[in-house]
Amino acid sequence: MRVTLPNPARLVVLASGSGTLLQTLLDAAASPDYPADVVAVGSDRSKAMALQRARDAGVPDFVVRLADHADRAEWDAALTDAVTAYRPDLVVSAGFMKLLGPRFLARFSARVINSHPALLPSFPGMHAVRDALAAGVKVTGTTVHFVDAGMDTGPIIARRSVEVLPTDDEESLHERIKVIERRLLVDVVSTGLLN
Template sequence: MASASAASEAADPSAGSPARLVVLVSGSGSNLQALLDAARERGDAYGAKVVAVGADRNDIEGLRRAERAGVPTFVHRLRDYATRPDWDAALTESVAAHRPDLVVSAGFMKIVGASFMAAFGGRFINTHPALLPSFPGAHGVRDALAHGVKVTGCTVHFAEAEVDSGPIIAQGAVAVHDDDDEDTLHQRIKEVERGLLVDAVGRMARDGYRTEGRKVYIP
């Protein structure tokens, strides 16, 4: 699968039009809503707009958020395809149809494949509820608690073939309280994560970015 190991850049922000975002969701879509709100409240000054929302399941709040905002949606359920590569190819085609500058995984709970990474590697953004490279995988909050860390947080990074391994764009720290359980800690992480994602996407859209090896630079 493709990666962002070579130097790469976003669309030139000097072109004047907002960067086009396609957002992928699997659930409530709170990160999606934060992006929608930023674009609505700040207009062109934010530098990006959500042009489509995709999902891997029907009847979820993330799709309803998009529909209320007047944003086109599409759904590709894995079980509707004979093979996972078939699903991946269909998802890739639907995302590409909206000509995105950046693709954002906002709680999208499927691992994309070779077709998707070949098309969008280096501009596919993911979030993770821990300070990568610590505690990768599906249980980052639980693992951090079990390890006894005093500080955890969230990471905005480029997605690559290996889960939670791509170059880090931004990170935010969250203190772990003595009485925290997984739910209380995760809620505080989500609050930081939403702001971090909105800020990172906006800066990348407005100012451009480049990736050199594992380092992401935003002017």
């Protein structure tokens, strides 16, 4: 899969939590030389700190909560419509904790990427760092990949590794992965060429 982004690319970032990955993209996009603009931030949680980060940066935000819809199909349609309104060139899932639905993926085919704190295909899912530690691996890392209908199964765009130290616990390892994860996501978007 190969996608070439315009310069500047219009990004919609989806986040469910604190928004540290989002903040890295906002900081990068504040530079006139960065080839992307964050045009909106969406969340499935009305109290996500990511929304405040967007507001602080003057970026529009929106919330599409699953609980506000009759079922996942209705939520999928609402999220698709909300994101479509911002005409993104790329949708970045940056700590978004819901699987994207079939309508969303059909609408934004090959234009949705995710950042994951493990070297995929190893350790997909929400507990990647914990799973890596439990498996006793010596190296883990982070992956940016295209999103498909599976759980962290889309084609890999880029990966970077992080050594697992003997003293690591889940928190310390995750913090070191986050440092690399933030840089990798900014670098992947900055190339303008996803393949």
